Amino acid sequence: MFRTDFDKHLVNIAQDAGAQIQYKFRVKKIEINKSSGVKVIGPEEYQSKCVILATGLGGAHLQRQIGLEVPPMISGIQAELEVPEEVIDEQFGNRVWEFFDRSLIDHGIAYVFPKSQTLSIGIAGKGVKMNHFKAFLQNPFIKEKIEGREMKVFGGRKVWAAPIPDRMIAMPYRERVMVIGDACGTADPILYEGIYQARLSGKIAAETFCQALDKEDFGESVLARYNELLLKHLYEEDLRYSYKFHQLLYHSGLLERIIEASYS
Structure with missing residues (x-):
């Protein structure tokens, strides 16, 4: 399946579940007010209790605007x-x-x-x-x-x-904001695949959002739960080992020595 077809498939699932898709809407700015919510500014303005950034690395400027780290x-x-x-x-x-x-x-x-x-x-x-x-x-x-x-x-x-992305960011959240997928740096650092990791981070963010909505509290301490679950289910169970192997492959010279030994 081509990536374009896969993306359309995901959009259809989201729409069937009740999501509204806004096309040709480029977000220029995000404004956060701890007491009143989040304002998303583009061709139009939208007010929300919380935003989940799934912009890939193309939205790095938005992360920087609101004081969040951008992955290497x-x-x-x-x-x-x-x-x-x-x-x-x-x-x-x-x-x-x-x-x-x-x-x-x-x-x-x-x-x-x-x-x-x-x-x-x-x-x-x-x-x-x-x-x-x-x-x-x-x-x-x-x-x-x-x-x-x-x-x-x-x-x-x-x-x-x-x-x-080459590595996860240390803090993929702040009050009223969570960052998922490539914007969060969740891709595998060896083969640089990222669809599974992006979907898992999105699922965890959605669950955290629902819990925060029930509490009517989107403060940083509540959304910290997203990062805790991300570290547990993605980093500890998967990426921590990939990062170690990444270091061996790309920074230690081990692969070159193995290849040299194999052909000597």
Whole structure:
């Protein structure tokens, strides 16, 4: 499934549950009043008891406006190539291919993600640029398998680039505000996948919101429960181990020594 289709699927679920979706609404500012609520300012203004920021890293300016930390970021570049399903099965099988190439990038990975009739090919890491992506496409293992294949067009583009969080922020909440998903920095720091983590953080934030609504209290001490549950169910049970492995892979030189020993 393409990400655009997945996003539409989630929107449909939300609308069926009663959510209202406002399109072409870019939030310019958030104003917090401890006693009266939160004002969301864009083409129109909305007043609320609480806001949950699910803006990805594109909303970093909003977090800074209200005094919240922004996650450290890396960059990701990806394209989708049209390939017949039987060719994908023969050449790649039903598994993700990950490439650790320090001559290409020293903090991150390149990857091939097979789908039913397309290949998602990309690179993610610190300082990634188009020349790194193009160099990966020239990798002998990749080049011979994609030669002559066309890139799919999404939103008028064949190649997409986006920032990706590299670590969770220490305090993803304040009075009347919770931050989830990429804006909170919940992506896995090895393969930089983030959908599962984003959905889990959203679920925890929604549960915390409902509890705060019952109490009619959206103060910082009440919303701190969100961070406690996030640390318990996401960090302690998952990401803490990924961060340790991240350190070994990208900062210790261990991977290079293993590869060198394997081929010596």
